[in-house]
Amino acid sequence: MSETNLTNNFLKTRFVERATKAGATVLEVNGLAGAAQAIAETIKTKGEGPLVATPDLLEETGLTGLLPLEPAVDEFKVAGSVAGVSPGRFGIAETGSIVYAANARLDRLVAMFSPIHFAMLYAENIVPDLVVAGGKIRELQVQEGSKYVSFVTGPSRTADIERVLTIGVQGPKELYIVLINGETER
Amino acid sequence: MSNPIINRVGSQAGHGESQGHAEGHMEDKPAPFKQRYRKALNDSRLSRNLLNFQRSWRVSRDETFAEFKTLGDSGEKVGRPPQATSTTAGNFVSEAMPAEEFSERDFQAMRHKLASIKDSVIDNQEDYISHFIAAARNNGIIVYEAETPADLNNYVLELCKTKGITTVVKSKTMVSEETGLNHVLEAEGINPVETDLGEWIAQLSHERPSHMVLPIIHKSRQQVAALFTKVTGRPVDPENVTEQVRVARTELRQDFLKAGMGISGANALIAESGAVMFIENEGNARLVTTLPKVHVVVAGIEKLVPDYDAAMLQLRLLARSATAQPITSYSTFLAGPSDPGKEMHLVLLDNGRRKMRELPAFKDALRCIRCAACADVCPPYQVVGGHVFGYIYSGAIGLVNTPFHHGIDAAKDPQSLCVQCNACVTVCPVEIPLARQILDVRAKVVEEKGLVWYKKPVLWLWQRPKTFDLLARIAGILAKPIGSKGLIQPTRWKVLGRSLPLPKFARTMTAWRSLPVPAAKPGRDLIKPKLAAPVQPPIIPNGAAGKTVAYFIQCLTDRLYPDMAASTVEIFQKLGCKVVLPENQHCCGLPNLDSGDKAGAIVLAKQTIESLERAQADYIVTGAASCSIMMLHDYKHLLEHEPDWAARAEKLDKKVMDFVTFMDKVAKLPAGALSAPYDARVTYHNFCQSGNVQGLRDEPRRLMRSLGVNFTEMEESNVCCGFGGSTSADYPEVSRRILERKFGNVENSGADVLVTDNPGCVMHMRGGADAQGRNFRVLHITELVAEQLRRYEASK
Known part of the structure; x- marks a missing residue:
């Protein structure tokens, strides 16, 4: 195994461990077909409603044709969905976070407003820690002009009432990270 | 009132809620202090909630930092494989990551680094502000600098009016609490809706957050359920927190969708890019900053950081310190209005x-x-x-x-x-x-x-050692008949078999804590005759033998515990030291400093410096860690405007030390050196400043080991006993409850003897143990060492 592979495996292991600890469920899959299958399996038991992705990013997910994805045309569509799917930019091994850079309001709403959220991440796009991540956000915001960059770490939560940890306040109640092994197909 | 939420709720909510909001809106200002204080003391749930919270926070906070440190120390460096270097570790390892980054994984190093980064911003504040503003404007953010709270409030209000906005959703911002923004909007018919769960509950109850991170830590789930039942008109399960959270999700969704403006705070303002960082767990801030067309950030100028690197360091420290999480669910970096038609404003607040x-x-x-x-x-x-x-x-x-x-x-x-x-x-x-x-x-x-009336004569007298000495001796003679075993407990006084009717304040002050009887003969009188004796050979080999020790008795020890002073001298002499008593020693000035009487503290500090300077000794030792800490840590700040005196104070630093440090660093008795039969379990209360200021944790425990006593550790040994100098006089109720927390820990440890290193703690805990009939003895460390030395000698 090459050293780069060793490194990537190490980062992936740590990422999965940290993301899981933060309350996310990691679905490790091979390729886009695997991703589609894992998402389809998961939502089977999750009730009614469409599976949505943003109009802009529908193509970028690479899942059209593999899943019955519907465009999230407005916030009501997102709110009424069973789940939303968005492609993450990169992951952070130190914290198990997914990083989004989404300028369009609807791109963000899919990750914020849907009850269940599937975050797609290519395993090769995991950086070691926040120090490296900081440099990458600088690139995104200063060079590429991304206005709205977010780290998402686990599902929405609160402990405001008697410090009882409760999952799913305003954001998604369930966060699935679809971790894709194999080449980026973008 | 035009505020629908406020109207929905009415003026009261839940049990034990604040009274006096008849008009149905939050008061402009908090109630008077005394009223707030009484209310808090009467709310038994409050202190119970907070005790549980503090205990669990401490454990989980320490774990998140320890875990981070472990990752760093193991050589694994968080996300980095052990053997990889920056050139071979793949695309995403920054070539530029400096080696020093690795030391950040230790809390001390991390916080020191963030502090120095923030200092560099504070020292060049105006440059950073103008750089940030220029970058933010370049990003399309409309920036307004508010000097006063009114400036900020008016700006937001005008914006609402201009745009015809009637509903505003807010994510957590302490700055808007600081400026009282909600009242201003409400008064003009605009409805501000807090969307952070805790803040929303506080708003619905017409209360303010009682904690910056957990706004309603003072409330119970039953209170929340009662409130939600009122708000929604539907029954809400008083035990089911999950259901209560669901109510918030359902109710607030409508507000998110109809609001014309979102107001958020900021955790950092990043100067290099003009971006705003905010972190949260609930996801409400992301909606506040995304859904409405207009977004206003309100932030204090202290939120500036230079760059993303500093922001990342802040992330690592902030979540761990706030909620004991490695990172919160959402961390967002917002560099301007993010979609067409969106308007983003940023109000930078000065306000002092x-x-x-x-x-x-x-x-x-x-x-x-x-x-x-x-x-x-x-x-x-x-x-x-x-x-x-x-x-x-x-x-x-x-x-x-x-x-x-x-x-x-x-x-x-x-x-x-x-x-x-x-x-x-x-x-x-x-x-x-x-x-x-x-x-x-x-x-x-x-x-x-000015000083509180009752402190004035005491502190006046305190600065006059000769008059004080005379009065203290008279008090000692007068008090003798009313004391028992060196303590006075007024509730036990009886006349013809009946308890005396004590005024309420006297009960509040003393019913839970007996007071020490002042000595007719102070410690110095007992010591002086002993000093002439020739130096003895040490009873056990130790590093202090042959040294000269100047003993600083400390006022409390001198006047209340003369035997403790005599025991301390006995220890020095048995270790083979020559003991001298610096002339004219009185008080280090701590009681004055602690009472806010800086001028008096300076007078006493100078007296003490003069007295100690004249002592010909290798070490200046005191049994009162509070005094040595005052001399070592406070004198320089106190005397900063008098450099000559500050220098004289600094010269003493090499010699001044507390008894525990002396035993640990100078006498250096090995473990078990003084072992002798002693049938008691001993636990140790770290005088809070010894632990927190001086960092003495292992030292007293090593001393215990050298005594060979049966030692048992109690929980929270480092937490204050509640004496707190003037606190025990000003707020006896607070002092009492902190002492009860301490005593609970002592009893859980199963110890028979509670030892500590500060006479103030001894006074407080011994008096408390006596009045409350607790089953353990309270000893000063010098008393335990002296006892053990005697047992050791007897066993030889």
């Missing part, structure tokens, strides 16, 4: 921050990242909560910044609750010298408002 920056004693407080860790370890906060321990900002930082943001009158009473235990200083992620700053606020309060 620039003034703070100009004062060397206070500017460090501008480093604050609002994690509230200072509240999470604060013993008086645990008793009274954030509505009392603070004003709008609560916890130690609230005592420091309130005079700047809300005036000295608002700060006057809360600051006096601080026990100076320094626990806050040990956990602050930006190294703010909070305890010292609170004393500076206290001094300012005394300067402007």
Whole structure:
């Protein structure tokens, strides 16, 4: 195994461990077909409603044709969905976070407003820690002009009432990270 | 009232809620301090909730930092494989990551680094502000600089009016609490809706957040259910927190969808890019900043950081310190309006921050990242909560910044609750010298408002050692008949078999704590005759043998515990030391400093320096760690305007030490050296400042091992006993409850003997144990060592 592979495996292991600890469920899959299958399996038991992705990013997910994805045309569509799917930019091994850079309001709403959220991440796009991540956000915001960059770490939560940890306040109640092994197909 | 939410709720909610909101809106200002204090004391649930919270926070906070440190120390460096270097570790390892980054994985190193970064911003504040503003404007953000709270409020109000906005959704912002923004909007018919769960509950109950991170930590689930039942008109399960959270999700969705404006705070303002960083767990801030067409960020100028690297470091420290998480669910970096038609404003607030920056004693407080860790370890906060321990900002930082943001009158009473235990200083992620700053606020309060009447004559007398000596001796003679075993307990006094009717204040002061009988003959009188004796050979080989020790008795020991003073001298002599007694020693000045009487403290500090300078000795040792800490840590700050005196104080640093340090660093008795039969289990209370200021943790335990006693560790050994100098006189109820927390820990440890290293703690705990009939003895460390030396000699 090459050293780069060793490194990537190490980062992936740590990422999965940290993301899981933060309350996310990691679905490790091979390729886009695997991703589609894992998402389809998961939502089977999750009730009614469409599976949505943003109009802009529908193509970028690479899942059209593999899943019955519907465009999230407005916030009501997102709110009424069973789940939303968005492609993450990169992951952070130190914290198990997914990083989004989404300028369009609807791109963000899919990750914020849907009850269940599937975050797609290519395993090769995991950086070691926040120090490296900081440099990458600088690139995104200063060079590429991304206005709205977010780290998402686990599902929405609160402990405001008697410090009882409760999952799913305003954001998604369930966060699935679809971790894709194999080449980026973008 | 035009506010639908407020109208829905009416004026009251839940049990035990605040009274007096008949008009149905939140008061402009918090109720008077005394009223808030009484209310907090009467709410038994409050202190119970906070005790559980503080205990669990401490454990989980320490774990998240330890885990981070372990990752760093193991060589694995968080995400990095052990053998990889930056050139072989793949695309995403920054080539530029400096080696020093690795030391960040230690809390001390991390916080020191963030503190120095924040200092560089504070020192060049105006440059950073203008750089940030230019970058933010370049990003399309409309920036407004507000000097006063009214400026900020008016700006937001006008914006709402201009755009015809009637509903505003807000995510958590302490700055808007600081400016009272909600009242201003409500008064003009605009409905501000808090969307952070805790803030929403606080808003619905017409209360303010009592904690910066957990706004309703003072409330129970039953209270929340009652409130939600009122709001929704549907029954809400009083036990089911999940259902209560669901109510918030359902109710607030409507507000999110109809609001014309979102108002958020900021955790950092990133100068290099003009971006705003905010972190949260609930996801409401993301909706607030995304759904409405207009977004307004309100932030204090202290939120500036230079760049993304600093922001990342802040992330690592902030979540761990605030909620004991490695990172919160969402961290967002917003660099301008993000989609077409969106408008983004940023209001930068001064409100006293620039003034703070100009004062060397206070500017460090501008480093604050609002994690509230200072509240999470604060013993008086645990008793009274954030509505009392603070004003709008609560916890130690609230005592420091309130005079700047809300005036000295608002700060006057809360600051006096601080026990100076320094626990806050040990956990602050930006190294703010909070305890010292609170004393500076206290001094300012005394300067402007004068001393409390009953302290005036005491502190006046205190500065006159000869008169005091005379009066103390007379008091000793007079008090003798009313004491028993060296203690006075007025509730036990009987006349013809009947208890005396004591006034209420006397009961509050003494019913739970017996007072020591002043000695007719002070410690110095007992010691003097012993000093002439020739130096003895040490009874056991040790590093102090042959050295000369100057003994600083300390006022309490001298006047209340003369036998303790005699025992201490006995120890030095048995170790083979020559003991001298510096002439004219009286008091280090701590009681004055602690009361805000800086001038008096300076007089006494100088007296003490003069007295100690004349002593011909290798070491100057005191059995009172509070005094040596005063000399070693406070004198320089106290005398900063008199460099000659500060230099003289500094010269003494090499010689001055507390008894435990002397035993550990000089005498150096090996483990078990003084083993002798002693049938008792001993536990140790770290005088809070010894642990928190001086870092003495292992030293007293090594000393215990050298004594060979049966030692057992208690929980929270480092948490204050509640004496807190003047606190026990000013707030006996607080002092009492902190002592009860301590005693609970002692009893759980199963110890028969409670040992500590400060006479103030001895007085407080011995008096408490006596009045409450507790089943353990309270000893000063010198008393235990002296006893054990005698047993050791007897066993030879």
